[in-house]
Amino acid sequence: MKFSSSLLPIVFFLIFLSDARAQGVVLEHHHQENHQSTLLPSCGSFELMKHMDGRAANFMELSDNFILSLKKVIKHQGAEKVNNIYRIPVVFHVVHNNESENLSDEVIENQLQVMNDAFRRTNPDAVDTRVEFLDYVGDSNIEFFLAETDPNGGSTDGIIRTSTDIAHFGGILPYNASQTPEITAWVTDSLFLNLFRITQSEQGGSDAWDTERYLNIWTGDLRILEPEINNFEELVYLGLATPPIDHFNWPTEITAPLSGFSQGVIMHYVAIGANNPNNYPSPYQVFNTSASSGKVLVHEVGHYLGLRHIWGDGNCSLDDFIDDTPLCSAPGQWDCNLNSNTCVDEIGGVDLPNMVENYMDYTSGTCQNAFTFGQIDIMTEVLTTYRPELSEVIVSVPYSEQNLDFDFQVYPNPVTASLNIKLRLVQSAALQVELLDPLGRAVATSQHQLSSGENTLTLDLRDVKQGMYFLRLTGANGSQTKQIIKQ
Numbered sequence: 324m325k326f327s328s329s330l331l332p333i334v335f336f337l338i339f340l341s342d343a344r345a346q347g348v349v350l351e352h353h354h355q356e357n358h359q360s361t362l363l364p365s366c367g368s369f370e371l372m373k374h375m376d377g378r379a380a381n382f383m384e385l386s387d388n389f390i391l392s393l394k395k396v397i398k399h400q401g402a403e404k405v406n407n408i409y410r411i412p413v414v415f416h417v418v419h420n421n422e423s424e425n426l427s428d429e430v431i432e433n434q435l436q437v438m439n440d441a442f443r444r445t446n447p448d449a450v451d452t453r454v455e456f457l458d459y460v461g462d463s464n465i466e467f468f469l470a471e472t473d474p475n476g477g478s479t480d481g482i483i484r485t486s487t488d489i490a491h492f493g494g495i496l497p498y499n500a501s502q503t504p505e506i507t508a509w510v511t512d513s514l515f516l517n518l519f520r521i522t523q524s525e526q527g528g529s530d531a532w533d534t535e536r537y538l539n540i541w542t543g544d545l546r547i548l549e550p551e552i553n554n555f556e557e558l559v560y561l562g563l564a565t566p567p568i569d570h571f572n573w574p575t576e577i578t579a580p581l582s583g584f585s586q587g588v589i590m591h592y593v594a595i596g597a598n599n600p601n602n603y604p605s606p607y608q609v610f611n612t613s614a615s616s617g618k619v620l621v622h623e624v625g626h627y628l629g630l631r632h633i634w635g636d637g638n639c640s641l642d643d644f645i646d647d648t649p650l651c652s653a654p655g656q657w658d659c660n661l662n663s664n665t666c667v668d669e670i671g672g673v674d675l676p677n678m679v680e681n682y683m684d685y686t687s688g689t690c691q692n693a694f695t696f697g698q699i700d701i702m703t704e705v706l707t708t709y710r711p712e713l714s715e716v717i718v719s720v721p722y723s724e725q726n727l728d729f730d731f732q733v734y735p736n737p738v739t740a741s742l743n744i745k746l747r748l749v750q751s752a753a754l755q756v757e758l759l760d761p762l763g764r765a766v767a768t769s770q771h772q773l774s775s776g777e778n779t780l781t782l783d784l785r786d787v788k789q790g791m792y793f794l795r796l797t798g799a800n801g802s803q804t805k806q807i808i809k810q
């Protein structure tokens with residue numbers, strides 16, 4: 324795979340800012356180039372994955388395979404899926420070097436509203452989704468709320484405010500415009516480590532809360548200061564998210580080098596909320612209209628829950644692993660071009676245009692308004708298999724209608740050794756757990772007396788042969804079954 328480099332914006336500005344007559348020329352070129360390649364600041368999530376791949380070989384390959392394995396599970400589940408609602412506690416770490424960066428509660432609350440509207444498809448601009456996509460888009464049943472309890476059990480409003488001495492979390496570029504190779508190396512080696520300082524109090528940031536139980540979102544100034552280039556303050560990334568890491572099945576050679584990257588989302592403070600009083604300075608004014616709607620964070624949380632960009636970060640031959648997002652060859656250019664159709668990709672017998680409405684494109688916030696069911700399936704499966712402790716699960720169908728008094732999650736799935744079963748009971752109950760082969764024959768059976776509230780059972784499946792199985796839980800009011808893949 325070949326991808327546009329994160330260096331491009333830097334090199335680009337270096338080239339043109341090195342000209343003493345700089346600014347006007349920069350802007351002119353900036354906008355011309357803009358239509359041909361991704362020179363504008365962007366999301367850093369895919370670049371972060373490439374950086375992780377450099378630190379932990381095979382990371383990208385394992386990540387690709389993981390999405391494919393999730394899809395296999397989703398396909399097997401078919402119509403069995405329960406219409407659960409997933410509620411995710413969020414903690415905002417507002418890391419500020421000045422008053423402008425110390426975002427108000429109103430901005431944070433507005434951002435949360437935008438996220439909830441986007442993920443529940445209650446966004447007012449849902450009506451703008453073009454008719455050819457209406458069969459493919461929907462409500463993800465994922466919700467977010469400001470954490471009410473901190474990791475020690477104390478009460479909290481879910482907003483942590485931290486004053487910092489660091490004015491530019493991107494770091495300070497020690498090179499001048501003529502040192503392109505050094506700059507390239509600096510970006511490769513240092514930029515992400517600089518940015519992740521915001522996640523550590525020892526480095527001027529704010530420590531993560533238990534990343535298994537909270538969605539941590541950090542806001543601050545992500546720009547790079549370039550003293551040798553007229554003190555230019557370069558914004559390379561509007562935000563970035565850590566991708567899900569399969570800590571159940573991946574070897575420690577892969578996961579250990581990534582431990583310094585606290586799971587969560589890092590955001591440039593200007594991109595938070597639709598009511599943020601801060602403006603993007605020159606030469607980034609275009610973002611004052613295209614990225615001021617709070618949807619950059621919707622996009623980043625999509626990454627955090629396992630989604631890729633809809634253009635697959637490549638040409639028509641590269642996919643985002645989602646069947647109902649049309650292939651496209653390049654990101655939108657922070658605009659809203661309804662005429663773009665860069666790849667032939669028939670979905671339901673129709674060559675659909677580029678889905679500029681999708682939150683996982685780089686289009687303007689006024690354009691983005693939808694997730695597809697394929698994307699929703701991946702996010703839901705990530706929540707149940709990768710991030711099983713993160714969400715409260717509310718069973719939206721009343722128990723009585725299901726004739727059941729419980730629902731359950733299983734993870735990891737696919738499983739290689741230990742399978743965890745997480746379930747919440749209204750009252751204490753006896754449960755029978757059975758693992759059935761495809762012909763319905765019990766491979767393993769066990770009885771459990773469980774208490775009310777949340778329970779986690781662990782089954783040792785090391786001796787079970789590879790293949791597809793059904794896990795059946797039976798209580799007094801009936802049974803529930805989920806499909807499991809043993810690897």
Ligand SMILES: [Zn+2]
Binds near residue numbers: 366369622623
């Ligand atoms: Zn992105």
